Amino acid sequence: MSDAVEDFLTHGLKGRSLGTMTHARSMAENQIKPKIGNYRLKDLRAEHVDLWLDELAETLATKTIIQIHNLLTRAIHMAEKRELVGRNVSALCETPHGQEGRPSRSLTLDQAVAVLMACEGEKFGVYVITSLLTGIRPEEARKLLWGAVNLRGKPPSVSVLRADRVGGDTKTKKSRRALALPALVVDELKRHRARQTAQKLLAGEAWQEHDLVFARDDGTLLDPMRVLRGLRVITKKAGIGNHWKVRELRHSFVSILSDGDVSVERIADLVGHSTPTTTQTVYRHQIRPVIVHGAETMDAVFGNGDQTGCGSQNDSGPPTCCR
Structure with missing residues (x-):
């Protein structure tokens, strides 16, 4: 059985x-x-798979069990096509319900302020600030190019055109969108570009130019786990624990907009959903009924164009953008 699974992983x-x-x-x-x-x-029987799945259900979430069961089924199906086995016994088995998975969370306003303050001096601070205040998907942030960022426009904006997905396309056609940038993000990206220019000089010939806004020290694409570790350093520093997920920055964006009286239709446009129904379904815990845009709301909540970013601080308290 292990050989069949390994063959599937390889081919x-x-x-x-x-x-x-x-x-x-x-x-x-x-x-x-x-x-x-x-x-x-050839000796694996459906009852073996059933018992194994039931064992998984005692500790794993339903979604995880579905993924594992699907992997086994696909591996045996490949063996079936190669005439190594007569039938796919995994396909005969029902996936059991597992444990309740942890639902996605969103930051409260106080937690979001704490996270923004904790970003100061952290390597992934600008990534977290940009994700939290624009709502772009993690895979969109990882593939974001400087060529798509206009920091001198009126208003400054970013064009979301690519994603770290197979083929490089965004999740849906509606996901290709142009977003105005909050002043705090503009300031942080300007500082980040200067730091990245210095990093290129330091790396010398080791630097690989891909025009990526967020990149490793050699200019190559960030992997998701590196980003996750960077986020958790920041959330721990902010005093809210280190069990947050990167996608929950996007959930927090939706929650803050909803609390800022932005309509669900407008939120759907900003996060790149095909319809408001998708927004309401995926983010139902973050959406509240509203009567009545992205960058304006974030500026109103976290600061305005007169501020100089989360690094700005005076003797009387926290950074002015986060009061």
Whole structure:
């Protein structure tokens, strides 16, 4: 069985993103191979799979069990096509319900202020600030290019045209959008560009130019786990724990806009959803009924164009943008 799974990991995921392949291998190494990997493929029966799935259901979330079961089914299907087994016993089994997964959370306004303040001096501070105050998806932020950023426009803006997905396209056509940038983001991106220019000189020939706004020290694409670790350093520093997920910056953006009386239709446009229904379904815990744009609301909440960013501080208290 382990050989069939390994064959699928090697040949069945071609063209998939690095994140997808890494996740699939993790599931195989931690949940499939150690528990049913020792069965010979031809000896594996549906009841073996059922018992294994029931064991997973005792500790794992339903969504995770579905992913693991799907991986096994696809691996056996590849073996079936290669005539290594007569039928796919995994496809005969129902996926059981597992544990309740942790729902996505959003930052409260006080927590968001604390996070913005904690970004000062942190390597991933500008990434977190940009994500929180624009609501772009993590995969969109990782593939954001300087060529799509206009810091001198009226208003300053960013064009979301690419994403760290297979093919490089955004999630949907509606996801291709232009967003006005809050003043705080503009200030932070200006400082970030200066730091990145210095980093290029330091790296010398090791620098690989991809025009990425957020990049590793050699100019290459950030991996999701590196971003996650950077975020959790900041949230821990902010005093709200280190169990937050990067996508929850986007959830927080939606929550803050909703509390700022921005309509769900406007929020759907800003986050790149095809319809307001998607926004209400995915972010139903963050959306509240409203009567009545992105950058204006964020400026009103976190500061205005006269501020100089989260690094600005005086003797009387916290950074002026975060009061």
